[in-house]
Amino acid sequence: MKITGGNVKLRGEITVPGDKSISHRAVMFGAIAEDDTIIKNFLMGNDCLSTVQCFRDLGVEIDIQDNIVKVKGVGLKGLKRPKKILNVGNSGTTIRLLSGILAGQNFISHITGDDSIQKRPMDRIITPLRKMGASIKGVDDKYAPLQIEPADNLKGITYRQPVASAQVKSCIMLAGLYADGITRVIQPSISRDHTERMLNYFEYDVVIKGKHVILNKTTKLKGKEIIVPGDISSAAFFIVGALILKGSRIVIKQVGLNPTRTGVIDALKKMGGNIKIVNYRFVNNEPIGDIFVEYSQLKGIEISGDLIPRLIDEIPVLAVAASVAEGTTIIRNAEELKVKESNRITAVVNELKKMNVDIEELDDGMIIKGSKNIQTANLDTYKDHRITMALTILALYAKGESIINNTESVSISFPKFYEVLGEIIT
């Protein structure tokens, strides 16, 4: 795709599609709940559609009309043995959370995914699930495809997570619904807590004490209506776009503002970004609001420590903001970026270098010295949706025409990204 940048700005009011993490969980928890779960503003992206397909293959009736999804809950023990290999496509969230649920079933199942999924670490879920008594195997005990066999009663464990990961935490919690005794996950830093919030909303008691998440076996979850907030990870591309393109002023309506996800706003405000939140309110146990953003001269900061899990998916676009900020931005403790859909440290460093950004690769992050001299380039996207959208924003800044190859990966989390962008570019 050709992107013509320089002298463009973003103006107007938009919404972004539903939150990916919440959309996945609504289908999964709705499937194993009693009664129907109605999901409004569901993200019709390929990752969430993979979750829908997996649960249909497990015998759950799921009806989709526009972006409203109706899941006919079958209860905790009502899933059926799938007739084929479950395929999660490109979705790490699907394979890891689904494995936690399947560990508690009395039938055998197999799960696979695309090339990227087959390279991502699954030992991080195999190890704790085996400690709970699950029978789960992977290639070299580490990679998908996974095979999960029925096991005797699972037992609750206390698990100290070696890395902050909401997917691993959620996998253990879901297996914990089926396990005798107490399941406790201890997080090194707090990761996104949508599972905790949604299980509580489904009338099941999850206790949170600082970095500890504690739950007990259950027999029942109560399906509910869920209105999925706009995805802050998708909003982040427009927030950064508005901050770096002179003359921009936008409002993004109804965005999820869960504090475990708003690290990107905290970081950009610290960089000097003019960002304001209005209409702060709660829907189905999740805070939401409207985000107002105006062009601002940004400055470099350090991004590290407990902040990292709160903005992990936004680091590619934060690197874009840092590229045009005054001074140096240092990103550390972000080694998890290496095991996402692509190695996002290498991808960002390689592609931003092509645009004349002074950027150095670290083992756990990057150092970026900002400048105004960003150049057009022919850019690769590593089949990674977040890399594609981040590069598009920097291409809008560079004066002239950049080429962004293979943009179709935006369909993973934001199929209409270019249409929404088109609505506000002037």
Ligand SMILES: O=C(O)C1=C[C@@H](OP(=O)(O)O)[C@@H](O)[C@H](O)C1
């Ligand atoms: O739980 C989730 O919905 C997610 C957790 C994060 O992954 P990790 O748990 O691997 O950090 C994040 O990167 C991913 O986009 C979605």
Ligand SMILES: C=C(OP(=O)(O)O)C(=O)O
């Ligand atoms: C890492 C991501 O998703 P997942 O792990 O679900 O593939 C993402 O959306 O940036």
